[in-house]
Amino acid sequence: xxxxxxxxxxxxxxxxxxxxxxxxxxxxxxxxxxxxxxxxxxxxxxxxxxxxxxxxxxxxxxxxxxxxxxxxxxxxxxxxxxxxxxxxxxxxxxxxxxxxxxxxxxxxxxxxxxxxxxxxxxxxxxxxxxxxxxxxxxxxxxxxxxxxxxxxxxxxxxxxxxxxxxxxxxxxxxxxxxxxxxxxxxxxxxxxxxxxxxxxxxxxxxxxxxxxxxxxxxxxxxxxxxxxxxxxxxxxxxxxxxxxxxxxxxxxxxxxxxxxxxxxxxxxxxxxxxxxxxxxxxxxxxxxxxxxxxxxxxxxxx
Amino acid sequence: xxxxxxxxxxxxxxxxxxxxxxxxxxxxxxxxxxxxxxxxxxxxxxxxxxxxxxxxxxxxxxxxxxxxxxxxxxxxxxxxxxxxxxxxxxxxxxxxxxxxxxxxxxxxxxxxxxxxxxxxxxxxxxxxxxxxxxxxxxxxxxxxxxxxxxxxxxxxxxxxxxxxxxxxxxxxxxxxxxxxxxxxxxxxxxxxxxxxxxxxxxxxxxxxxxxxxxxxxxxxxxxxxxxxxxxxxxxxxxxxxxxxxxxxxxxxxxxxxx
Numbered sequence: 001x002x003x004x005x006x007x008x009x010x011x012x013x014x015x016x017x018x019x020x021x022x023x024x025x026x027x028x029x030x031x032x033x034x035x036x037x038x039x040x041x042x043x044x045x046x047x048x049x050x051x052x053x054x055x056x057x058x059x060x061x062x063x064x065x066x067x068x069x070x071x072x073x074x075x076x077x078x079x080x081x082x083x084x085x086x087x088x089x090x091x092x093x094x095x096x097x098x099x100x101x102x103x104x105x106x107x108x109x110x111x112x113x114x115x116x117x118x119x120x121x122x123x124x125x126x127x128x129x130x131x132x133x134x135x136x137x138x139x140x141x142x143x144x145x146x147x148x149x150x151x152x153x154x155x156x157x158x159x160x161x162x163x164x165x166x167x168x169x170x171x172x173x174x175x176x177x178x179x180x181x182x183x184x185x186x187x188x189x190x191x192x193x194x195x196x197x198x199x200x201x202x203x204x205x206x207x208x209x210x211x212x213x214x215x216x217x218x219x220x221x222x223x224x225x226x227x228x229x230x231x232x233x234x235x236x237x238x239x240x241x242x243x244x245x246x247x248x249x250x251x252x253x254x255x256x257x258x259x260x261x262x263x264x265x266x267x268x269x270x271x272x273x274x275x276x277x278x279x280x281x282x283x284x285x286x287x288x289x290x291x292x293x294x295x296x297x298x299x300x301x302x
Numbered sequence: 303x304x305x306x307x308x309x310x311x312x313x314x315x316x317x318x319x320x321x322x323x324x325x326x327x328x329x330x331x332x333x334x335x336x337x338x339x340x341x342x343x344x345x346x347x348x349x350x351x352x353x354x355x356x357x358x359x360x361x362x363x364x365x366x367x368x369x370x371x372x373x374x375x376x377x378x379x380x381x382x383x384x385x386x387x388x389x390x391x392x393x394x395x396x397x398x399x400x401x402x403x404x405x406x407x408x409x410x411x412x413x414x415x416x417x418x419x420x421x422x423x424x425x426x427x428x429x430x431x432x433x434x435x436x437x438x439x440x441x442x443x444x445x446x447x448x449x450x451x452x453x454x455x456x457x458x459x460x461x462x463x464x465x466x467x468x469x470x471x472x473x474x475x476x477x478x479x480x481x482x483x484x485x486x487x488x489x490x491x492x493x494x495x496x497x498x499x500x501x502x503x504x505x506x507x508x509x510x511x512x513x514x515x516x517x518x519x520x521x522x523x524x525x526x527x528x529x530x531x532x533x534x535x536x537x538x539x540x541x542x543x544x545x546x547x548x549x550x551x552x553x554x555x556x557x558x559x560x
Contacts, residue, residue, distance in 0.1 A: 021534075024532030024533075032305070032530070055537075055539070056536075057525045058525070058534070059535030063349060063350065068527070070535065268343060268350070270305070
């Protein structure tokens with residue numbers, strides 16, 4: 001059974017990807033993970049300059065989800081090229097390079113520096129980090145998304161995926177803005193705004209005070225957004241949020257995701273993509289669904 | 303390092319809220335060194351992330367963990383029984399450096415504040431010249447002192463401090479450390495290995511600040527995500543920037559942090 005799927009002109013052999021920030025640059029996990037069962041790894045977001053990230057503590061387990069406030073800690077594009085990329089070449093997997101920035105210019109600059117590397121198959125524009133102390137996240141504003149994606153579109157011929165925040169009143173507007181600007185796919189969802197307070201110290205748990213919520217608790221909310229966006233846009237959706245097993249993944253495919261992304265679960269079971277791919281296949285077998293295309297968005301059929 | 307399923311061989315409640323668990327784990331036992339930890343997945347209904355627990359001791363194919371029930375993860379762990387299995391990653395982390403100084407004049411001092419004793423037993427098992435190893439244990443009262451007998455069995459010289467003076471000296475482990483330096487001095491030459499609360503690290507640091515020949519490694523705790531260095535969740539602030547407790551640590555040189 002073939003499960004390949006396309007983002008623009010790039011073909012992924014499998015419709016399961018590892019979400020940005022939950023798989024490093026893949027090379028860190030080379031002794032632990034079977035990469036042949038992963039459609040692509042979306043790298044940790046890289047910005048123009050290195051970022052130290054937020055003060056600790058940065059991560060908290062609520063028992064049904066995880067709140068994080070890492071704050072885009074990353075080596076910056078120069079060190080990425082010099083130190084990370086050579087190690088990434090030793091791992092046989094497709095890479096989607098996640099780009100972050102604080103201005104339209106910065107996104108373009110980062111891409112212009114890495115565009116020549118053939119290891120990078122596509123870009124994911126991270127327009128949705130909740131932990132940057134900005135007044136507004138780019139992907140909360142359809143006009144801002146449109147302008148940024150239009151500009152970046154001119155920098156590269158590689159496919160562009162736009163990762164958007166769920167924290168908007170209508171996510172179909174922001175997804176549609178990305179599509180109109182020339183994005184090849186949209187990726188949703190990033191984390192939901194969240195926090196936790198330590199009742200013994202009277203203080204917020206996270207060093208950054210607030211963070212972004214992920215994990216199983218957000219699955220129904222993420223699924224809803226994939227469902228809505230599927231009705232609005234024609235480009236493929238990379239859908240995820242709290243997926244922990246093959247049944248969860250199938251739900252996202254039925255809701256309209258062409259590709260599912262695994263996030264928080266990677267932190268616990270780094271090899272889970274193997275099980276999820278196998279589970280999707282056996283689900284399709286059992287239900288006599290011959291191609292992935294038949295499965296994508298099937299729940300919308302009346 | 304792999305994701306492993308290991309079996310609980312023996313679980314003992316050694317205090318009201320402290321458990322000692324023996325796990326059959328040859329793959330970990332042969333590769334682990336003191337200061338490293340295993341990353342344990344407990345009941346999915348209670349926790350999402352794994353919980354890092356330091357390796358307390360290793361005996362042939364069996365590793366032991368010693369933990370206090372403090373939150374949801376350790377509570378879930380404490381409810382398991384002999385014969386149950388655990389999903390773990392490990393051994394993980396950068397542990398204690400055991401490299402003895404060229405000069406044998408250096409004395410090893412192991413300081414465990416409360417549950418901080420957990421990683422030190424494995425260390426005491428591995429250190430040579432056990433007779434000259436000094437162990438300082440701190441607890442709130444006599445009922446909370448952990449592992450005193452076990453360290454004595456390893457021929458360590460054990461000193462105990464309790465907050466209320468009900469066992470050993472009244473006061474803190476760092477009072478005892480200061481006493482040792484004042485009385486004995488070791489010519490100012492010592493390797494300290496410490497684990498405990500942040501306040502304890504702070505006072506150790508001020509005691510040794512002017513002692514150039516005292517080296518101090520500490521095992522530092524932080525909320526942790528993946529345990530493998532990818533999520534950047536368990537950041538520790540050091541003098542040279544943020545580091546990862548799971549990969550750069552959990553053992554750091556105290557002078558890196560204070």
